[in-house]
Amino acid sequence: MLKHLKLSALALGMMAAANAMAADLTVISFGGANKAAQEKAFYKTWEEAGNGKIVAGEYNGEMAKIEAQVDTKGVTMDLVEVESPELSQGCDEDLFETLDPKLFGDKANYVDGTIQTCGVGFFVWSTVLAYNADKLQTAPANWADFWDTQKFPGKRGLRKGAKYTLEIALMADGVAPADVYKVLGSKDGQNRAFKKLDELKPNIQWWEAGAQPPQYLASGDVVMSSAYNGRIAAVQKDSNLKVVWTGGVYDFDAWAIPRGAKNAEEAKKFIAWTLKPENQKVYAENIAYGPTNKAAVPLLAKSVTDNMPTTEANLKDQVRIDVKFWADNGEQLEQRFNAWAAK
Numbered sequence: 592m593l594k595h596l597k598l599s600a601l602a603l604g605m606m607a608a609a610n611a612m613a614a615d616l617t618v619i620s621f622g623g624a625n626k627a628a629q630e631k632a633f634y635k636t637w638e639e640a641g642n643g644k645i646v647a648g649e650y651n652g653e654m655a656k657i658e659a660q661v662d663t664k665g666v667t668m669d670l671v672e673v674e675s676p677e678l679s680q681g682c683d684e685d686l687f688e689t690l691d692p693k694l695f696g697d698k699a700n701y702v703d704g705t706i707q708t709c710g711v712g713f714f715v716w717s718t719v720l721a722y723n724a725d726k727l728q729t730a731p732a733n734w735a736d737f738w739d740t741q742k743f744p745g746k747r748g749l750r751k752g753a754k755y756t757l758e759i760a761l762m763a764d765g766v767a768p769a770d771v772y773k774v775l776g777s778k779d780g781q782n783r784a785f786k787k788l789d790e791l792k793p794n795i796q797w798w799e800a801g802a803q804p805p806q807y808l809a810s811g812d813v814v815m816s817s818a819y820n821g822r823i824a825a826v827q828k829d830s831n832l833k834v835v836w837t838g839g840v841y842d843f844d845a846w847a848i849p850r851g852a853k854n855a856e857e858a859k860k861f862i863a864w865t866l867k868p869e870n871q872k873v874y875a876e877n878i879a880y881g882p883t884n885k886a887a888v889p890l891l892a893k894s895v896t897d898n899m900p901t902t903e904a905n906l907k908d909q910v911r912i913d914v915k916f917w918a919d920n921g922e923q924l925e926q927r928f929n930a931w932a933a934k
Contacts, residue, residue: 613643614854616861620672621844622649623802624825624878632874633865642864643857651800652677654686657849661686666851670858673710676754676917678845682709683918688848688855695863702901704843705883712843713865714874715881717900717909718755720835721818723808734763734838737815738787740794748807748816751797753928754917755840758910759817760787762838772913781924785931797932808832824879824898834898839909841900843883875899 618634620626626649634645648668650656654677660666673681681687687709692698698706705712722731726745731737737747737759749756758771764787766774774780796813798804804818805826820839823832846862848855864870871887874880881901882888888896896902900909 613641614669614857615644615646616669616854616857617646617648617667618670618672618861619648619650619668621652621801623800624822625801625819625880628821628874628877628880629865631877632870632872633861636870636873637861637864642860645861654680657681657686658684661850664851666849666853668849669852669854670846670848670861672844673847674754674844675712675842675912675914676921678707678710678847679914679918680921681847682707686850688850688852690848690859690862694859695866700885701866702843702881702883702885707845710845710847711862711866712845712883713862713871714844714883715841715899715901716844717820717836717839717841717905718750718759718817719820719823719839719900720815720837721804721808721820721823722815722833722835723811724831724833726808726811726814730833731815731835732837733835734759735765738763738791740791743814745794745814746796746807746812747791747794748796748798748804748813748818749791750817751799751932753924754912754921755817756788756928757781757784757924758840758912759838760784762910763787763791768838768908768910771910772916776916781927785927788931805830805832820898820900821878821880836900836905837908839900839905840912841906841909842912844880 620629634647638644657671689708692706695706695711720737727743731743757775761771761774761784796807801819801822804816805822807813808816809830820834823834826832848858852858866884868884868886868890871882871884872890875882875891876895879898881899
């Protein structure tokens with residue numbers, strides 16, 4: 592008995608020492624329902640496995656914050672969630688650590704595009720048309736209906752930024768999803784998008800954080816809004832908010848490690864942890880975003896996969912964001928958008 596107690600004490604001591612050695616990781620995400628799902632699927636399981644504590648923060652995707660920390664060599668983030676265009680931009684500007692793809696296993700196990708030079712996609716999401724069915728007598732079918740304030744009176748919610756909003760404006764003007772970037776790639780196409788936005792401007796209520804569209808819709812501040820599909824799915828049990836998949840713009844969210852992060856090696860292990868099928872399953876069960884690890888999908892119930900942007904029926908009339916387009920044109924178009932919105 593004494594020997595057994597000594598061994599138990601030794602094992603507990605070793606475990607405590609291992610936990611003490613494990614670094615606390617500062618992980619920055621987009622907050623809201625997305626962060627809540629990450630806490631259940633990734634942060635809690637990481638901590639329970641004795642890998643150290645997650646210090647969770649949030650932001651709205653401001654690259655300037657990352658750039659300032661890297662430039663001043665005062666990086667406090669170990670890991671940051673970024674959208675694909677920002678990942679590409681940050682990689683080009685040397686803001687993120689490069690990652691060895693071997694850390695994450697066979698690329699064939701993942702949705703195409705998951706493993707990239709400076710980041711790893713951990714879910715697929717979509718910006719969709721969302722509406723409050725309690726406020727509308729008929730359901731909108733597409734972005735053209737979103738612009739029709741005669742048939743559907745009331746305010747509209749749109750993300751305060753060029754990205755996604757310009758694509759949406761062109762689809763509202765009759766551009767097919769497959770042709771959006773062909774049109775947006777020209778000056779005439781960009782002018783066309785802004786001209787279409789002019790039509791709706793008096794009826795727009797802008798949003799900046801992903802948690803705002805469901806709030807605006809539920810309160811009746813707006814009758815329709817662009818929104819992240821997972822944020823709408825997260826409140827559908829308690830509301831009559833609906834999603835229109837036609838004309839959605841889908842993208843990856845990825846983990847990236849700011850260059851100079853103090854715990855970069857631990858952060859790489861955490862990225863791999865979030866890609867495990869069992870952890871991706873829990874994430875998708877808590878917010879309706881598509882897993883990037885293909886092995887997670889068979890673990891999910893049909894009721895869950897039906898609400899994911901990567902389901903074939905939901906994906907067929909959507910647009911995959913053109914990362915190269917936004918990497919090449921994003922700065923100029925965001926400046927033009929900000930000047931236009933301020934008028």
